[in-house]
Amino acid sequence: MNPPFLSIYWNENVEESFLDEDLVKKNLELILPDIKPKFLKSMELDILIVSDLEMTNINRERRNINRTTDVLSFPLFQEFPPLPHQMIGEIVISLDTCKRQAIEIGHNNIDEFYRLLVHGVLHLFGYDHETSLEDELVMKKKEDECLAKIFGEDNGA
Numbered sequence: 001m002n003p004p005f006l007s008i009y010w011n012e013n014v015e016e017s018f019l020d021e022d023l024v025k026k027n028l029e030l031i032l033p034d035i036k037p038k039f040l041k042s043m044e045l046d047i048l049i050v051s052d053l054e055m056t057n058i059n060r061e062r063r064n065i066n067r068t069t070d071v072l073s074f075p076l077f078q079e080f081p082p083l084p085h086q087m088i089g090e091i092v093i094s095l096d097t098c099k100r101q102a103i104e105i106g107h108n109n110i111d112e113f114y115r116l117l118v119h120g121v122l123h124l125f126g127y128d129h130e131t132s133l134e135d136e137l138v139m140k141k142k143e144d145e146c147l148a149k150i151f152g153e154d155n156g157a
Contacts, residue, residue, distance in 0.1 A: 017095065018109050019049065024117070031118065031146040035125055039082040045124070046090040047117070055094035070097040071116040073123035091120035111151075118146045 028045070036043065050058065052068040060066045062074070070093065077088040093116050102112035122139055129136040 017049065019113065027114065027150045028117075028121070031121070031149055034145065034149070035121060035142070036088075037079060037082070037125075039084060040086060040088075041084040043077075043085065044087040045121075046087075048090065048092045049095050050092060052094050052096040055092065055097065058092055068094055068097055070094055070101060071120045073120040075124045075126070077124055077126075089124040091117065091124070093117065093120065114147060114150050115143070118143050118150075122146075 024047070032043070055068040055072070056066065058072065059069055062072070072092040073089060074092075075089040077086055093113065095113075098112050098116055099109055102109045105112065122142055127135070127139040127142060129139045
């Protein structure tokens with residue numbers, strides 16, 4: 001696989017970011033071959049890191065829900081026609097919510113960020129946890145596999 005073209009944006013209103021763009025890209029390149037269809041040779045993916053205030057605005061504008069959330073995915077990927085290069089979509093992550101959830105769940109910010117990122121990527125490729133218990137279990141299993149690959153072990157995230 002050609003490495004995906006990956007553009008990552010840190011919004012200027014998000015301070016004290018603990019993220020390393022190069023490491024995020026490397027970890028995505030590690031897990032994407034196990035998620036993407038074989039025909040997809042290269043891809044583009046936008047990741048937007050925002051504050052809770054910005055996430056609330058995006059959630060309201062795009063989903064008509066007037067509150068923040070942890071991660072949103074806006075898929076553009078299509079299986080047919082099977083194009084070898086695609087913009088697969090956009091993932092928006094609230095860094096404020098990420099940090100809060102890390103404390104609530106009891107793991108660190110990096111673990112929570114990757115849990116949200118993997119969750120968002122899976123949604124871009126059609127994984128869904130809201131349609132049925134079976135789909136939820138399939139998505140959770142794939143999430144765990146991806147996180148184990150990123151962290152080199154099953155971290156229970």
